[in-house]
Amino acid sequence: MSGGPGPGRWLTDRLSTLLVVRMALERTGAPRTAVAGALRWMSPAGWAAAAAGLPATVAGRHLGWAELVVAGAALLAVLAAALVFTVGRQPYGVDLRLSSARVVVGERAVGAVVVRNTAARPVLPARVELPVGTAEVAFPLPGLPRGGEHEEVFAIPTARRAVIPVGPVRSVRGDPLGLVRRAVSWTQVHELYVHPRTVGLASGAAGLLHDLEGRPSSDITASDLSFHALREYIAGDDRRHVHWRSSARTGTLMVRQFEETRRSQVVVALSRHEADYGDPAELELAVSAAASLGLESFLEEKDLTALTTHEVLPAVSRGALLDALTRLETAGGPRGFVAMARAVSRDLPHASLVVLVCGSGVPVRDLRAAGAVLPAGLRAVAVRAHVQDEGVASVGGLTVVTVAELDRLPRLLRRAVR
Incomplete structure (x- = not known):
């Protein structure tokens, strides 16, 4: 009797076929990667030209329509010519330099991109792209002779507190019609810290801080x-x-x-609940006030603990504190101002001075409740950012300083000490 192949023979044939396919894929891995990279160079306009040219050529020949064949062939020829602009190495050495990695809001921040030709022959012109935050800077790169160098200087806006990513620098080659573009990244991303503006409090906060040392x-x-x-x-x-x-x-x-x-311990606690602030300007004012109080504590050589409604901030140095405050953003959820004061009372019972910083969205009842949960005998002050009001008042066991402008904070703190 004769019969078809058994299950064992069938399984062997299938495994052999899979092995051959796998070896073929492995051998063509590098070409496939190159093809995939080339396909990524195509812009939407390039894909549109290919999608229109190829079917037009095939359909024209099938229908005997010469005009359609000519139109399709012309589109494919233009696409092929565009690909020529991307052929070849981009032999560049690129440096991205920032005048400073940390500036204060409003200060001038400048960067420079230096491009060198590392090839033994001249290179054709190209274009350089540089992401700066959510924007992008682009400038033409002229043709460079052997060993030639080109420098481009750019300014970075510092109108608001932020951590601005700068880079990577990309060299771009492409055709004039924008059908194909080939970009190569040359540098890492640099971060520019735009620190909050601060004000010296020696004339205002000194009274709060000078008499804290030596508490038995x-x-x-x-x-x-x-x-x-x-x-x-x-x-x-x-x-x-x-x-x-x-x-x-x-x-x-x-x-x-x-x-x-x-040794005296100063606690600066900042609310970052979105509901605690009437508008973004109040948040920036509150962050600047907290930063000013923290820097004054470092100046007076006090032990500083900085925290928010959500986390403890690194306060080992001036730079670490300012960097953390620069990254700070508001968060949603229920208000946590009273919970923040309760956490200070629980985790820092031996603090000498507690400054709670918030916005106008914190109601008076929460200010009173926060003062009630803090330990008795503790010096406690609330700095409340309010762009349309200012003054000093006592709410329960809490001295509330309402500030509308950062420059007026020292004077209001001096009133609070009196």
């Missing part, structure tokens, strides 16, 4: 500034703290004990 606690230590009591000497005690007069009178070695003096 109930913790007893063997060495500090605030004397507490005498006790008998214990092996291992520092003999520099022996009170010799009392020791001579009692006949027993007596040493001094001290109250541990805590």
